[in-house]
Amino acid sequence: VDAPVTYALQFDVPADTIGTSAWANATTIAVGEDVLSKSLQGIDLNEIALDFGLPQDVEGHLVVRAVATLDRAVYSEAIVLTVTPFVQVITQTVLYVPGQYQNWDPATAAQLHAIDAGVFQGFVTFPEGALEFKFTNLPNWDEFYGPNGTGGITFMADGNLFAPAAGSYQVTVNLNTLSYTLTPYSFGIIGTATPGGWDADTDMAWDHQNEQWTWTGNLVAGALKFRLNDAWATNYGTDTNGTVMYFDNQGAHNVTEAGNYTVTFAVDANPATATYSVTLN
Known part of the structure; x- marks a missing residue:
């Protein structure tokens, strides 16, 4: 059959991979059609482990398997991963918002100021035709955040974030949850x-x-x-x-x-x- 095969990865905890409801609560990460590899960073695995309720600073286990789907799903043998989840303590006071509106220069970008540990807030005005932006930890491109594909952000992700329309917004970023909001504000x-x-x-x-x-x-x-x-x-x-x-x-x-x-x-x-x-x- 000349048709693409869709691949994904499924993560779960060992206790949920047996019985009649095995893998029912799994976290699924899309890989793509006829794509045979997927890169994940430590921070991604840490987030998955914390989402499953694994205690921080304690060695625990995740189980991962590949899923290939054509007319039906076929599963690989599961692999057990040993992980020690951690909660990142964020002490920085400023987050930068380089974008089209100021020619992508982090050093001269709008700054969001810390309002809580890992939470930043400030304002940006996006002109017509200049709606793309990213977040950076520093006034350079050494550490940046881009879209995760589901409305949040991911560390060192390719691609740009977009304002929904031209105008001024209150921008709030939570690096603890890798989420952000743009609220019309002027x-x-x-x-x-x-x-x-x-x-x-x-x-x-x-x-x-x-x-x-x-x-x-x-x-x-x-x-x-x-x-x-x-x-x-x-x-x-x-x-x-x-x-x-x-x-x-x-x-x-x-x-x-x-x-x-x-x-x-x-x-x-x-x-x-x-x-x-x-x-x-």
Whole structure:
């Protein structure tokens, strides 16, 4: 029969490979059609072992077999692997996000900052046509993460990750679970001085080098405030022109003359205040 054979690997614990429900709880890793080899890193086997509940820092066993499928499945003899699972302690404070949006240079990429052990969060704005990116542990390509094919990430994986659409996102990465999320997130300007008036926000972009929101364009005389994600739940205002905005303040910055402006905004360490500027170009 001239047809491709599909191969896969199955992992399980020895106790689950006997009886009527043998291999029912196995973890299956696709290899491909007519592909006769598969590379796995130690971190991959460690993750499989932990998923099966093997205790960390204790020698245990996994069982692995190959599966070949044409019109039916044929299984190889199982091999027992001796493993000692470990929980990786991650102490780094920064993760880098090089991508098309900044010409793939980790040294100048957006930075995600640690919010917990192995968990990083920050912001990236992806322009149209520049949606591909990766994560790196360092400001170089020595250690990087790419897609695992199922929505997560894998250490030193080929291929690129993709933002779902152009725009600004809050990016959260968990290296403990090798997972990440991109949540739409952007501050915008609103008020009678802005292009959308009080009816619609004008979105700002995240300036990853200065770690602040920024926008350049034409304003008219009138009021200007900042709010998050086109909603009033998180907004900042001020009673007097200056450099500080206050959370949920009813006032607004007063733009005194029409012109082309650059506007910047950054929430302070204490989110009750934010630093901003409205500069006539």
